[in-house]
Amino acid sequence: EKSGYEHFMIKEIHEQPKAVRDTINAYVKDGQIDLSETGLTDDFLKSLDQLYIVACGSAYHVGVAARYVIEDLTSIHIEVDLASEFRYRNLKLRDHSLVIIISQSGETADSLAALRLAKDKGVPTLAIVNVIGSTIAREADHVMYTLAGPEIAVATTKAYSTQLIATYLFAVEAARARGEITQEKADEMVTEMQTLPEKIERVLNDKDRIQWFAAKFANAKDMFFIGRGLDYAISLEGSLKMKEISYIHSEAYAAGELKHGTISLIEKGTLVVGVMTQSKLFEKTRSNMVEVGSRGGYLMGLTTYGNYSIEDTVNFTVYVPKTDEHFMTSLAVIPLQLLGYYVSCAKGLDVDKPRNLAKSVTVE
Numbered sequence: 001e002k003s004g005y006e007h008f009m010i011k012e013i014h015e016q017p018k019a020v021r022d023t024i025n026a027y028v029k030d031g032q033i034d035l036s037e038t039g040l041t042d043d044f045l046k047s048l049d050q051l052y053i054v055a056c057g058s059a060y061h062v063g064v065a066a067r068y069v070i071e072d073l074t075s076i077h078i079e080v081d082l083a084s085e086f087r088y089r090n091l092k093l094r095d096h097s098l099v100i101i102i103s104q105s106g107e108t109a110d111s112l113a114a115l116r117l118a119k120d121k122g123v124p125t126l127a128i129v130n131v132i133g134s135t136i137a138r139e140a141d142h143v144m145y146t147l148a149g150p151e152i153a154v155a156t157t158k159a160y161s162t163q164l165i166a167t168y169l170f171a172v173e174a175a176r177a178r179g180e181i182t183q184e185k186a187d188e189m190v191t192e193m194q195t196l197p198e199k200i201e202r203v204l205n206d207k208d209r210i211q212w213f214a215a216k217f218a219n220a221k222d223m224f225f226i227g228r229g230l231d232y233a234i235s236l237e238g239s240l241k242m243k244e245i246s247y248i249h250s251e252a253y254a255a256g257e258l259k260h261g262t263i264s265l266i267e268k269g270t271l272v273v274g275v276m277t278q279s280k281l282f283e284k285t286r287s288n289m290v291e292v293g294s295r296g297g298y299l300m301g302l303t304t305y306g307n308y309s310i311e312d313t314v315n316f317t318v319y320v321p322k323t324d325e326h327f328m329t330s331l332a333v334i335p336l337q338l339l340g341y342y343v344s345c346a347k348g349l350d351v352d353k354p355r356n357l358a359k360s361v362t363v364e
């Protein structure tokens with residue numbers, strides 16, 4: 001079933017162009033977003049004042065990315081929370097709200113409990129779920145399915161990528177329905193979204209370089225992933241991929257926070273990955289990279305083709321194609337998935353079934 005691949009994880013990494021394409025195609029008709037299957041109407045999207053996005057693990061990282069995207073395109077207020085925290089807060093859910101639960105399995109105990117809590121409080125719910133007929137899908141008022149297909153590796157890759165797409169579709173459609181972007185702008189963004197599968201393919205073609213780079217860090221003790229804005233959301237996911245399958249301690253930091261404590265951990269040779277895909281934040285994060293570099297950090301820069309000046313600052317660069325900057329997570333996460341994967345392989349670990357972890361976390 002691994003179709004010639006060594007592990008399910010690398011097979012699923014390669015299935016991302018298709019998974020992304022299938023998810024877009026499920027909700028785009030004649031070049032325009034159509035969410036009618038989910039029951040989310042224009043009137044409902046117009047009425048929204050507040051979103052609560054609730055999830056665990058990588059699905060939570062999708063929520064962190066989605067907040068930047070939805071916030072930038074619409075006037076809706078957004079809170080993102082871990083399901084295991086959301087449940088125990090004494091949160092006053094506001095009127096005109098929607099609770100969005102993101103879950104690959106649709107069975108995660110804390111995410112399910114958060115969904116039930118929202119329903120008890122009378123707040124409408126939308127589930128972004130991969131497994132058809134799962135408990136979260138059955139109980140939510142509205143469901144948007146991701147079309148990743150079955151995901152076997154414990155470390156999520158293609159489900160994460162399709163969840164991102166679901167949030168882009170929601171963001172663009174909400175903005176259009178509310179009159180916050182024009183139909184033309186929405187159409188243009190859909191056209192750009194449709195180029196993502198081919199661009200992901202191009203990033204995958206670079207995998208040998210990342211494999212070569214990864215092999216040097218098999219004995220690393222610590223790693224850091226830094227970025228601002230959407231690049232911070234990407235860092236969170238890159239760092240989780242690394243720690244869960246390679247057992248290397250890693251942390252994601254909002255680049256501006258480094259100076260408030262963490263920079264003291266940088267020693268000679270510590271790998272620091274700087275994610276710099278957002279043009280208005282590029283120079284800010286670059287100066288943070290200079291700071292860690294001067295403390296001995298070994299620097300990998302992740303940015304878009306064209307930003308070649310980064311080579312003056314970092315030791316190793318990975319470029320990804322340009323796209324609408326709202327969609328950048330979809331491209332920039334790929335090299336980070338590959339980095340985690342190849343470090344794990346270089347250490348000879350059980351990539352698909354990392355110790356102490358389960359694919360679906362049905363206990364609290």
Ligand code: M6R
Nearest residue numbers: 057058059103104105108155156
């Ligand atoms: O099935 P879910 O999407 O609800 O699972 C949530 C997390 O357990 C999951 O994303 C986990 O963090 C992954 N193993 C990360 O690769």
